């Protein structure tokens with residue numbers, strides 16, 4: 399494959415005013431593909447025609463590639479890669495539809511994987527069956543502090559990894575980035591069990607999906623390493639956003655208050671502080687993610703943004719919500735189909751007050 403044809407499902411309306419109601423992420427994906435010499439932007443579909451037209455004008459997509467219906471767009475354009483940049487509740491149906499179209503070689507879908515655990519598994523299964531490369535935009539992995547913290551960990555500066563902790567954001571919307579990062583530090587191992595509790599007293603709907611106000615969850619990976627998520631008021635648990643606890647010290651990774659990696663080791667010579675001017679160099683994190691996705695497709699290697707890795711993170715998140723519903727530990731693999739948080743809101747078990755926003 400020399401030249402890669404790229405199309406988009408869900409363009410968004412306005413990339414200039416990002417909010418939890420709309421970031422127009424497709425523009426960031428498109429900028430990233432445009433940086434690559436071998437990619438051509440050939441089609442886009444959005445149920446709001448003006449959105450697709452404005453996007454097509456920005457990226458010189460020919461009129462014949464602009465549609466409201468993504469299936470018509472796929473049939474007309476036959477793209478090699480499709481970026482799916484729609485709200486989470488639509489991801490499963492659209493990814494499965496793209497895979498079943500038979501014309502697409504790769505799908506790069508925005509996070510979180512899907513609204514439900516059943517949807518997430520179906521996406522992975524249908525793509526696997528049809529030999530379609532499926533990746534998710536957990537692009538923060540490509541940030542310098544994360545890459546360097548992982549190198550330090552692998553170099554043994556804090557001994558053997560015992561626990562990964564995050565205290566940032568929430569458990570689903572940006573939690574999918576956070577848990578994915580924990581899994582990255584622990585060599586992409588799957589979890590064996592998860593136990594959790596949450597508080598949801600004020601409605602927090604992001605990109606159309608409920609997110610709790612506070613979560614505390616603990617899980618154990620199949621290699622004995624533990625994970626902890628503490629969000630909302632519990633974000634103060636550590637000074638940093640991620641803490642990697644080893645047998646001989648810990649590494650703090652800071653993302654929000656500053657960009658930094660701080661090593662605190664029993665070996666005084668190993669202790670150090672690294673700070674960063676920007677999350678990435680040589681392009682944004684999404685630029686790096688898209689470059690990885692395209693390279694994986696062309697070379698046949700597995701991208702680290704692959705569905706298997708995303709499933710590991712998603713299973714911990716839905717497993718944590720399921721633990722709240724069951725009031726007990728959840729042993730994995732997870733056998734539910736739904737999203738327990740959404741289900742608990744729907745049946746009145748949780749009744750968050752409307753938000754002021």
Ligand SMILES: NC(=O)c1ccc[n+]([C@@H]2O[C@H](COP(=O)([O-])OP(=O)(O)OC[C@H]3O[C@@H](n4cnc5c(N)ncnc54)[C@H](O)[C@@H]3O)[C@@H](O)[C@H]2O)c1
Pocket residue numbers: 407408409410411412418419420421422423424443444445446449466468483484485486488492508509510535536537605
């Ligand atoms: N990677 C990140 O850090 C990051 C940041 C923000 C948002 N996101 C994710 O990106 C995804 C998209 O969010 P956004 O903020 O770009 O949304 P957006 O609302 O800006 O754009 C989504 C577009 O999809 C269109 N759409 C909806 N259903 C469709 C369908 N069935 N077919 C075709 N078009 C359809 C809408 O009309 C809209 O134009 C979400 O999953 C969100 O969580 C990721």
